[in-house]
Amino acid sequence: MGRGILLTSNLPQLQNLIKRDPEGYKEEFLQQWNHYNSIRRIFATNPDEQASHFRELVAFISQVATCYPKETAEFPSHLSTLLLENYGTLSPDTRKTLLQNLVMLRNKDVITSIELLKSLFPLLPRTTSSSLRSFIRKTILSDIKTANIRSKNHKLNRAVQAMLFGMVERGMEGEVVGDKGKLRASNAAGPTTDRTANNGEEAMWAVILTKELWRKGIWTDAKPVSIIALGCFHPVVKVQSASIHFFLGSDEEKEDSDAEDEEDIDVKALHHRREINKKTRSGDNKLRKQLNAAKKKKHNKPTTATPNFSGLQLLNDPQTFGEKLYDILNRYDKRFSLDHKILLMQLLSRVMGSHKLCVLGFYTYIVKYLTHRQLRVPAILVALAQSVHDLTPPDAVTPVVRKLAHEFVHPGVASEVIAAGLNAIREVCRRQPWSMEEDLLGDLIEYRKSRDKAVTSAARGLLQLYREVNPGLLKRRERGKEASMGMASGTQPLAFGHSADAAVDIEGLALLEDHLQKLRDEENVVMDEDDEAAWEGWDADSDSSDSESEGWIDVSDDDEPLHISDSEDEDKPKDKEPPPDAEPAADPSTRISTLATTKILTPADFALLNDLRIQAATKAVETVGGSRAKRKLATLEANKKAVQAATQPEDAFISENDILGPRKKAKADYAERMASIAKGREGREKFGSHKGKKNKETPSSSTNREKARNKPIMMILGSSAVRGKKKASLREKQQKLRAHIKKSKNQFSFGEATRKFEPICPVGELSIYHEALGLIRCRNVN
Template sequence: MVRGMVLTANLPQLQNLIKRDSDAYREEFLQQWAHYNSLREIFHINPDDKGQKFRELLTFIAQVSPCYPNDTRDFPQHLSALLLDHFTLLSPDLRLSIVQNLVMLRNKDVLSSIDLLKTLFPLLARARAAPLRALIRSTILSDLKTANAKTKNVRLNKAVQAMLFAMLERSMDSQVVGDKGKAKADAGPDGNSGGEALWAVLLTKELWKTGVWNDNKSVAIVALGCMHPNVKVQSASMHFFLGESDDKDDDESGDEGPDIKKLQHQRVIKKKTRSGDRKLDRAVKASKKKRKDKANATTANFPALQLINDPQTFGEKLYDKLQRHDKLYSLDHKILHMQLLSRVMGAHKLCVLGFYTYIVRYLTYHQLSVTLILVSLAQSVHDLTPPDALQPVLRKLAHEFVHPGVGPEVIAAGINAIREVCRRQPWAMEEDLLADLVAYRKSRDKGVLTASRGLLALYREVNPDLLKRRERGKDASMGVGAEKRALPYGHAPKATERIEGLELLEEHLKQLRAEEGSGAEDEDEEGDWKDWDVEDDSSSSDESSAGWIDVESDGEDIMVTDSEDEGEKPPPPPKEDKPEPGPSTLMTTKILTPADYAKIAELRAQDPSSTTTSAAASKKRKKGPLVASNDDDGFVSESEILGPRKKAKADYEERMASIAKGREGRERFGSLKGKKNKDTPSSSTNREKARNKPVMMILSSGAVKGKKKASLRDKQRKLRAHIDRAKKAYH
């Protein structure tokens, strides 16, 4: 009895003893287990926080539960139900303690990973305390990283992705509020029921960034987030495809860094120490690096863009949402929509013609962030864009940006934007408009001159017939470089020669033959068309439209020829071209079924070499030809639109930095004159300074005037003294 009372009052001691010998202390554990069940029943009757004792009891049972698995098999479910059903009634300390105990049970393999994540995902949007939210987030990410460390855990990944899809879809039908004016100010912490959906997008982005997930399902989650009614969810999703960080939405991913101005002020008012100087230097370097990385983070996430399912529908939905809610969105958010839509259109060569009608209204030189709008316009154009849709856009650009009533920077930006559009679709330019733009090559401003010459050089290469004869240049006049000229609209440079991923299918079929024996492919040929046949939409019931009809020949052979003359012999069969070395043999030996194409897509998604090669090729920036090639990624930067500009006048910070740089290696005060070439450093004397003074400075001095007024005796005395000094110096 005494031992039980002592152990009841000291749970850490009992925990230590149970872990050493669980069978000997089973009775004491059952007493604590009964005490826990009674407290739990009381909690269900009267939901209220049970204080410190209840938290200690929960931690004790979680620690020793692996020693008594049969008795505590329902304990994890108890903790999950306590969190999910009574989350608002629990104190912050108790919530954090329960989550920590669940994580500990997962580490001890008492709780499965899926069961833990099913409990943690609903808590993300409900948790307000930063420590609890950070614990849940880190637990989810670390658990998925550990599960996919050695090999992909397909079962767990599918379950988690299904949870994330559900988190997004639960709030897809909510009302669009927007981020403009009063709606932006009145947005709550969750922002129109978007807290759960925002966490789904942020977690998917983090898992993609760390390389845990790289499949099309994770891209589909973020693509669904782009269509969410909540603007914060949209913004976080769009920044993922644009390859940029969204610090405003992702406040859990990192901080803004130290406040440099605050640290500099502290160095002024506090005691000067070397450690403080080093700390300030490190902070300044870190801040500069972060700004540089943010400035260079302009490369789109091309692997994710290529994995978008049905990009045409995705682009049309993006444009529909942009146009429908134009008055609800702020300008920054609309530009974000334009950037993503243009990237998708350029990457997949989509034709969303309404986008050009929409963007025309923003093509004015006084429009805020007009350079980003011009970048979006240029990126959306490709060789399959109809020239008729672009001609009104080019005329609007020329009318708004290229005329004498605006500054040279505006003219240069307009011509550069027109050049970037025409580089991708040269047939959008009109002859009279081109003549007006090329005439600016004689401008005195360097930016305008460079932009006009760039447009002239482009059309000398791709379509010199639009230029006047004297502007075509020698090469175009002589017919040199005709192979580089732009093809007519809709023409491809060469026919398709191979099917991407066909070699992967061939290797797959070879492995099947080796495993199942020869003939396995022929037996399953008919099954490959199963469930892929398309029913006839014709409403006619005629026998002629129902299919093929067998016709009997009455014993005579019927010869069918294409020749109009019955007496002519049928033409000989064409000679078979020998396959070039390299293409797969399946191109000439097998008719690919829809199931084969589906298998090719699956094999390409699983093959890391093809994904890496395509991603590397898409990220590579081509510098060679002026005209856009089929493999060009279509990326445009703001510097290409603005063109070369004069060096702007330095601001106060830059001038002070230049002054500080010039003072490096110098003493704080005083001149270095007379101190460089002397053994004993000293300054010059007053006599030396007087001897080297300019004449105009001493003409009005008292000494010069005194010489003119001196008597004859004074002059003789000075002359004698000079002669004596000269004699002494000579001897």
């Protein structure tokens, strides 16, 4: 009994003894367990009474719960119930203790991840402590990340995604209030359906966690995209904005006040600290590491926002998604601010461009914003251009092009406005060339004679575009040599809705066939046996369960070939003369190769094929020459770089710089001017001058004599001092020279001994002109 009394007052000692011998101290544990149940009942009715003792008991039982699993089976549910039902009445210390011990039970595998997350998710929108909120967030992310390290934990992922989807869905029935003017304040205070699920905090946290798990690469399938896609239609504007930024690839908004923001490394401060501190080798190594980290961070920092193309591609039913976005944009146009409407326009346009959707009402809606006085009009023009594609009906785009020309391209606006209008028209017409009218095109390309560089460049770009895609809309003298030759040979652009004929061969495949045949002849080996090795190092997703097969069936050459064709021209000869615009003779791609019918081309084969095409094009430039061969070589090299660096289709998205084009340095706004002024005032007192205050005991300004030394010669030519020197008599010049010689003699003193100088010949015998010029040679008497 004496031992039990002592252990009752010393829980850490009892905890240590229990971990060493659970069976020997089971009676003492049961005594503490009964005491815990009594305190828990009292604490449930009055949380302020015995709170500290209750926290000690909770921490003690959490530490030894693994030693007595049957007795403590209900302990985790006790903690979870207290947190979920009495969270508002608990003290901050008690909340923190209960959460920490609940996480400890998960780390000891007393509870599963799903049980822990079911308790943590509802607490995120309810807590007001930034440190506790950060702790919950880190715990959720780390637990899910740990569960998916070795392999995907599909059971946990499905459960968590279902919880997040429910958090977003619970607030979808609320009314869209908006964020424009007074509506922003009413959205924060007005009563709605359960304050729209806690004013959207629950849905906001669901979106934040989903975005973080996507960014870390833990979730990469379509389910997290569906959660965020649902958030794009949430009635709370901040949830909409956070979800839209995910697809746009720009997380400019602050998701949470306690989010971890990486501070920029001050390189100048590092160098300054190194000069002051003691010089050591370890200090040099530390400085070098910090500078390398700063350089790497600056290099990896993206300059512009990159759209989340993979997220856009994983959208389920993009047509319905785009129509819902347009419905929200059109219905709540008066309630949303301009910035939020531009976000909706950008997302809708990118979805339309990526999936080639037709939401024709969008072009009618955006027309009212196409004025040169509209705020943020470059972003609106970008959204317009991105929404157009080759399947967009020209009849829907032609009024928009006409509106752009009427508002932006005329002599009554600035040159920057004209350049932006021409660039926007070019981007729209590049995606749908048939939206341009012949008369309007003739007027627009006349701006290539402008004196402004940006306008000239934009007009020439539009002219070059139609020389390539549809030269028939241009006048004969504006078509250029190649376009005129193409029209003379009968080449016509494809009409709207028509596509090119099916390909009968892979361009340049004959080069690869010849290359492989040359290798076989040189090495005398069969290259097809190493095809499996050619797939190594390339991204080739395959399902192992579907890859089982019985192997290839060899077909002898004696068997009759099987012809399957739906074409009516089977009897026509296959050998045709090359078209007039065929490739140069150095590239034998006009020959139809049979390599693709006898061999499965690997990614390495296609990479080699691209290199061979570039080599053939380079040889054609060196031998044949001509602008056409050079353009083909440039196109092949550009495509190779695009395949290596980009993961999205070419020209899928554009930026505001593509609309504005090359321009002069813009005039600094008020914020930039103030920043420049503040930078110039650093390190000086108030607004005083630095002159005359350096290396002086008493501050003073510079003298007039010091100022005269720095004046330009043209400013002092008319001064009395300079005029006096020009008009001085010979006698005045002689007096000045004698005074200078006398002063110079008095200055030749070295220490204690004074050296005396005398002229080689008496001064009186010198010519007055030599004396005036200072040609007096002296010798050292000593």
